[in-house]
Amino acid sequence: MSRYLTLIPYLAAQKILKTSARPEIKVKTVQVTNSPGHVSHEPVFSRLTIPVCAISQRDGYAVTASDSYAATEAEPVEITTFSKVHTGSPVPEGYDAVIMHEDVRLDDPGRIMIIRPARPGQNIQKAGSEVKTGSMVIPAGHLISPADVGAMIGYGITSVQVKNIVAGFIPTGYELKEPCTAPGPGEVIASNCEMLAAFLDQAGVESVIYPIVPDDPVQLRNAVELAVRECSFVIISGGSSTGNRDHTESVLSEMGTVLYHGVAMRPGKSTLAAVVDDIPVFGLPGTPAGALAVLRELVIPWLSDTGWPVPVQHTIQVTLADSVPSELGTDDFILLSVGNVHGGYKAMMLPRGGGQMSAVRSDAVLHIGRGSEGMKMGKECLVRLTRTYPHPDNTYLFNGLYDPILDVLDQFLRKKQQRFFCRTASHEATLLSVRHKNTHGGVTIRRGNGGHGRMQQDYSLLEGRAYAITIAEREYILAAKTTPEPGPGKKFTCPGLSDNSQLQQMMDYYLQKTGVNPADIRVIDGYNTEQEIIQGLLEDKIDFGPCSASLAFDYDLQGPVIGCDSIDLVIREEDMESEQVKNLVQLLESDEWRGEAWVIPGYNLERSGHVFLLST
């Protein structure tokens, strides 16, 4: 086995799969009511003639048309041979027309007066006019729709044979633990196969997940042998690279033919495909991002190429909010968040890498071909939407510092079928993105120095007038296990931080305001972070210390509020009158928002929705 992958171009891998691998199509019988989304295996023929006999299309009277030919308004004709019928009821033998009850004068029981001649066949649906026994309802190879369910049941069909593709998943890796277990250091709960199976389910593919196989060639071989017997195609999750513990390639090359090992795509380059006993076997990277990219960009398109009805994805034209670098010679697949920013769709890049949260947060995928070195910010391009709810039209797109209150804001907007997405970025990157107008705005935190006083902060990167709108204030307290009781001669121990630190400034401001005698306080060094202060309090090494309220409450610490940060939206002046921004400001001012957010301890919502000009 080679120590390095031999990468083939992404399009070459697609082509190889198209020509050399086909899933084994299986057949199963399903109830008609469960058949939508399945593909018929055989044509379905009507078992009934519908309607069974001639039926009336109106409430009225079945008559013999020739009895009525003389009728006029002036000289109505009396008819005594007739039969009362309802919409949908059979027309009795011998009658050939139906007269609507509106067009009849019923004088006595047993006779009707009509004022207009009836045409033979009038208001009658002939037997078999909708469908005849043996007529084809749907052909083989037809993707069954809900409308087909109505027709099949109505035509006497109760079950139908459908095509079935079964994907067999083999999770591999010494580090994997079954779901519902607690992973130890270096362990990971196996979740890739479940995720990939959920994607395949959306494409109408059934999945079987086999037990986890450790990195052992013999056990892997046994697992593959079983899976190729039982499944339409097989996916081995993990072990697809060239490391010491990667056995997929060597096992598959012994068992069958390896089609490729290594594809010039990112993520997902360490992937392989093989054919064993005519069954395609894919090796997928162990990272969730790599596995997902290979499934989405190689396996599912391959299924579509073989004729399987994979759902069509919506595409959308966006303007890139970031420059997206890409390596020449590599096909790059970038996850994006997309929002409608004042009338145009903007897309921001989500962090690459193996974690799962980028995929959870993404709305779309951008494909950059191997001939490109990437795309510049402001470039317009077509991207595939991976979700349409909430629609990008209803998504607020921000960059900025993270605080849990942003999750609460998102949560709040979801109730209104809207969404708040803030990509984590530094203060400087946030201001730049606001300046570039690629987002609705930014999220910044104006640090407090005591009470509602603020530390000096630099907004000059905005290069234009902008406003800050308060989402909420994050409170700091002088935390303690129990409230320190002053007494004669009593001294308190507190941490000493750097003079200019925010925590020190807030503590000094409070102690000064409340008139504590500095002589009563003993300062201990070595406490510079909130986490260290909490630790010192819990171990009784200090009596009190400044700390964010939400963190303190997590450890059952209490104390008076000594200051707060203001977590703000930063919006360009020119956008303040846009409908989207006005809507957001209105929501932040509302009691509804305060009602939503007050349950989160450690935040003050009095100033939510306050707007003020930033000095830049």
Add this chain to the structure above:
Amino acid sequence: MSRYLTLIPYLAAQKILKTSARPEIKVKTVQVTNSPGHVSHEPVFSRLTIPVCAISQRDGYAVTASDSYAATEAEPVEITTFSKVHTGSPVPEGYDAVIMHEDVRLDDPGRIMIIRPARPGQNIQKAGSEVKTGSMVIPAGHLISPADVGAMIGYGITSVQVKNIVAGFIPTGYELKEPCTAPGPGEVIASNCEMLAAFLDQAGVESVIYPIVPDDPVQLRNAVELAVRECSFVIISGGSSTGNRDHTESVLSEMGTVLYHGVAMRPGKSTLAAVVDDIPVFGLPGTPAGALAVLRELVIPWLSDTGWPVPVQHTIQVTLADSVPSELGTDDFILLSVGNVHGGYKAMMLPRGGGQMSAVRSDAVLHIGRGSEGMKMGKECLVRLTRTYPHPDNTYLFNGLYDPILDVLDQFLRKKQQRFFCRTASHEATLLSVRHKNTHGGVTIRRGNGGHGRMQQDYSLLEGRAYAITIAEREYILAAKTTPEPGPGKKFTCPGLSDNSQLQQMMDYYLQKTGVNPADIRVIDGYNTEQEIIQGLLEDKIDFGPCSASLAFDYDLQGPVIGCDSIDLVIREEDMESEQVKNLVQLLESDEWRGEAWVIPGYNLERSGHVFLLST
């Protein structure tokens, strides 16, 4: 109860529903693996910190960075305190960097030589860098995606509370029979609720179908009482008009508030909505087309208005192949078949009416607003696709006479992810549609008069050069129970048809060709249709008679072939070189097509794919 409906505009009905009716949202717990497509009821927080501890991002060696600072290519540094690590394995306590194995020279076991200093943190993923215990993974009100499944399982979550809407269906009508029964005259198998439930399933709504209720107000009231207790909203199928057997309106106005009864839409005008015990109740027409229109155009948009994530439908710009009349004051919803005809999407109207086959055959819906009297042929308009497989790009659109071989052709093309759709039309209408270039072409039948001879047929409506391409020939035989054996003095009885009839001409041609003495044949009148001839043969009233082979075989009748019809595609000369037409002609010439169609008795495939100029 009024005898007539009071119609309100379609948009008014939408507005009333939006402001006055909400489904009762229920909650259920599902396994994470079954959660995609559901909407989270509560925010989901990570139960784990991922990674659990610092882990290596490479195969290599964990070292203490400061041990390596002096390393250069010229003077490698030997390190003896290190630990071998794999991608994903924990970095043991005390080490702060990982060096890739490629960058290390392993001299002896127990020591490594390195040639470049390591940076602290290099190739190490910090504990909690992906997610921390208690971090929000998804908010409440989030439509769960397959990617979310991976994250939730990986973060220790196994089940999730989701929102649930349950629709309760009450089928009503004396004419309804349960599925799996044989309907008698005037009876119908109840299938509307199953069809509508299948549509709601695609919108993530669960359904309960209650037993059929006859047209009886007391039983209907009892059924509604139960359904509003159990369901989020209720649909009464049938009984929504103003006839004698329509009780929905009177029952619902007693039980609650009727919001409207009658909407100016087609189909579907006899529909109503009410609220009973805060639960919305809809009355839908009994015709499948009307029921489907109300569900698709009122109920599902209403669910979307209340915030339920209904899938977004694809729209497509089409040119109408027909003029579509519409009544002023009525919103019209027209089912269409859509195909890509030489580069542009064309849409043809499917028959309106209560049957199910139009919905089965439809690809799209056109909405004509109440202010329009309809749309002219050639008009460009936006329509909603109701299916995307096979895609309109792969659909052949024809008008013409129906023959079962067209079903076989469709079936054949489905194997190639293509589709052949021929809307039934008269010979004249077919030629006009070919002339108007709104379809790929037409299907006509050149009638045989014996052997391969053809009756004179008029193609002058084409007004341009066009070609006929044979799909297959439909054979006629001189049918008999057993082959009539001529003998001395023996006379045969055969039907007499009109002199110019196709059947008579074919029979005469054959008898003449085989030299039968006219004196040996006795002609009996009263047999003018194939069905009558079959009947005569079965009852031994005639010895032989002309009949299409496929029909004769159905009754176990045999005989020599006496002629055939040619079932042809008619294609404009200018389109003969288009890729789509060339592809179709190639397929009809192929042995593959003969192999597909030969199993259908009564057709001759020798001339399939033959092309010849029509004289016009």
